[in-house]
Every structure is written in structure tokens, then in C-alpha cells.
Amino acid sequence: MNETLAVISVIIVNYNSGRLLRNCIDSLLSASLAVEIIVVDNASSDGSLDNLSQLPAVQIIKNLTNKGFSAACNKGLHASSAPFLLFLNPDCYFETDALKILLSIFGADSSKQIGMAGPFLANSDGSEQGGGRRTVPTPWRSFVRAFGLARFSNRWPRLFSDFYLLNQPLPTEAVEVEAISGACMLVKREAMQDVGEWDEGYFLHCEDLDMCMRFRKRGWKILFVPTARVTHFHGACSRSRPIFVLWHKHKGMMRFYHKFFRHQYPGVLMILVTIGVWVRFSGVATAILLKRAAQALRIKLV
Secondary structure, rough: OHHHHEEEEEEEEEEOHHHHHHHHHHHHHHHOOOOOEEEEEEEOOOOOOOOOOOOOOEEEEOOOOOOOHHHHHHHHHHOOOOOEEEEEEEOEEEEEOOOHHHHHHHHHHOOOEEEEEEEEOOOOOOOOOOHEEEEEOOOOHHHHHOHEEEEEEEEOHHHOOOOOOOOOOOOOOOOOOOOOOOOOEEEEEEHHHHOOOOOOOOOOOOOHHHHHHHHHHHHOEEEEEEEEEEEEOOOOOOOOHHHHHHHHHHHHHHHHHHHHHOOOOOHHHHHHHHHHHHHHHHHHHHHHHHHHHHHHHHHOOO
């Protein structure tokens, strides 16, 4: 499709997503919208790009090395032309009319300050994923979630609320939220130009929270759209390297905390937060390694 006619520039960051990438693109093309699709590939080795060459609406940008999510998003941004930008994971699949519903949010009379919108992110069984609608995970909120203190939220909601909102009633129409997921994020180009590009200091994880924080600081609204449904096969592209992903997730958390909260939390408390983050990383990483060792032992015994 002629990119000058595109309404949405879809920017997909790919890394060894296999068949999921083609399924994702097919679901976009079935939406009957004028889109240009830009796949930025971070040095995949699984052949996931092989069956895209015959699709005229797809532009492929190949990085020689894995540049990370933010840097790849910026590369796709520079190659895009449409007034709306859809940053999308390759393990997403759009249900019927989901993309049209997302786009229609920006056409409402009160839409001038809407900067981005995100859909209902569903697991493969149809249940809601946590990241689709959430509050900002401040260090305290993260502490509450990590230690299961959210169970006290019914008695002390302001103190012990979880940053995931999926346990709250699902709204029937679009509502403003503090943050959505970078797995599927439709952004107005005008807002992106005002806020700035993705922070390439993040390699993987938390860059979407950073973007949401910066949008809200500049006065742009973020909407969660429950009637637009997208199935997200969460983690499908990262299962082969769980420790690598875990490391960058916790590293991203520390960058996010220090960037936005270091002036709100006393120095001693930030030190404790830092210790807590890396203790958690060590514990989860150890559990993963022990599980792998046990699996390898069972295979060897068989």
C-alpha cells in the first residue's frame, strides 16, 4: 500500500518470533485500514522474516545486532510517515475491528489531548493480562506487589493498592489510566513529537512506563480501550533466554526508579529499593537455574 496514504504506521520490533510475526501481520492486514508496516528486526536467526517478502505493505529493517526494543522502535519511527504510530510486539494478534476501535478513540470530540491508547490485552484463554491497564509502579507499589501486601487493599486501598488494575471491574468504555503496555500502543504522532523518542537507555522492559510517564508530564492523556481486544502471547519471544530478559527487566526498573523517583524518596530508601530489586533478581534467577538443572537431570535419568 502506498505509504503516503497510510493512516497508521505499524512498527513491530522482531526478535526470533517465529510464525507469530506473520500471524500478527495477517491480523493487521485484515483490518481493512490504510497501514504501512515496518518490521525492525534485531538480528533474528529463526527465519521469522522469510515469509514476509511477498507482502507489499511490509518494510523490513534489519539490525546486524540486537539493539534492544527502544532503539529499534526509534529506527522504525524514523522510517514511518503516518499520523498515527502503532508500536507492537510480534506476539500480538488483533481481533476483528480492534484496530479500527483503537483508532476511533482519537476521532472523538474530546480527543485533542489524547496522546496514546491501548487495547484489552488478552491471554490465549481470553483472560485479561495485567499490563494492559495499570497505575505507575512506584517503588512502594512494586514493594506492595512483590510481597503480596495488595491483599490488604480492601481495608487500606490508598496504601496497599496493586499497580495492576485487572482486579477492578472492567469498564464498558474507554477510560483514562496512568499507563498501558508497550506490547500494543497506538500513539498520535503529534504527541510523540512533543514528548520525544523512546529512551534508548532501556534495552528491554520499563521503556513503555517511561514513555507513559513522559506523556502524562506533558499533559497528554492515556486511554485504556476495553472494547478493542488483542491477544498477546506474552513471553513467547523471550522464553529461550529467561535470565537475559530478567536481567534487563530489573536493570530497566532501576533506571525507571532513579529517573522519576529519586527526588521523592530519601537516599537511604532508594538504597534499600536498589538492594531489594537485585535481591529479587538473584532469587528469581536462581529459581530458574535450579528448575533447568532439575529438568536436565530428569532427562539424563530417563
